[in-house]
Amino acid sequence: MTTSRQMVIELGLDYLRDVGSDQLCNICIANGGSCCKGCRNLSFKSGCRVRNTSCTAWLCGFLRYFLYEVDLLEEWYSFWKQVPGRDYREDYTPDYFEFQKTLVKRDLRFLSHELAEDLRILSENYPEQGYMFVLRERIDSNLDLLFDGENPDKRAIIKSNLGALSSEFYRFHKALETYRQQLEKGIEEYTSSKWE
Numbered sequence: 001m002t003t004s005r006q007m008v009i010e011l012g013l014d015y016l017r018d019v020g021s022d023q024l025c026n027i028c029i030a031n032g033g034s035c036c037k038g039c040r041n042l043s044f045k046s047g048c049r050v051r052n053t054s055c056t057a058w059l060c061g062f063l064r065y066f067l068y069e070v071d072l073l074e075e076w077y078s079f080w081k082q083v084p085g086r087d088y089r090e091d092y093t094p095d096y097f098e099f100q101k102t103l104v105k106r107d108l109r110f111l112s113h114e115l116a117e118d119l120r121i122l123s124e125n126y127p128e129q130g131y132m133f134v135l136r137e138r139i140d141s142n143l144d145l146l147f148d149g150e151n152p153d154k155r156a157i158i159k160s161n162l163g164a165l166s167s168e169f170y171r172f173h174k175a176l177e178t179y180r181q182q183l184e185k186g187i188e189e190y191t192s193s194k195w196e
């Protein structure tokens, strides 16, 4: 099927809104970590003036970690792989192009709310400048290592690093456990009802 550049930007933004990315961004920005800092497209009053496919697809360490934990990261990547012409803070994506997979939106704001609360508490507990930035970058580089496919024998170490870096995300881990249990129960109920 054919889709438009504008359509994929809107799909991506809607998807992120539904998973609750803004709740994480609010804490990050309040702590000086905005990823738009210094961009010529940033307007003081209205935020980004030139939405593009590149920035919509891009995930920082916190957002990437969130999608990784809820098992949606692969889906996000495979959606954006179809979109040509992405670059740094701008794009060369054609107005229309061929496209196969869409994104299925999920309301996960209740989960990202818990992670945002953890980040808020951390920012109060560790007020030194740069703490949140360093945490975000460390999570990000471990996720890079996990997904670059060149470290299969180091996966356990990388996962344990991620566990250590996220060890103070108490509220998020608790909510995530409940969410996973509910998901599993839903799948079990669905599977058994198929065989009845």
Ligand code: SF4
Residues within 6 Å of the ligand: 024, 025, 026, 028, 029, 033, 034, 035, 036, 059, 060, 061, 062, 063
């Ligand atoms: S770095 Fe991540 S959490 Fe911070 S403003 Fe950018 S997208 Fe949001």
Ligand code: SF4
Residues within 6 Å of the ligand: 035, 036, 037, 039, 040, 041, 042, 043, 047, 048, 049, 050, 051, 052, 055, 089, 090
């Ligand atoms: S182009 Fe990207 S980095 Fe620049 S303001 Fe827009 S979203 Fe932020």
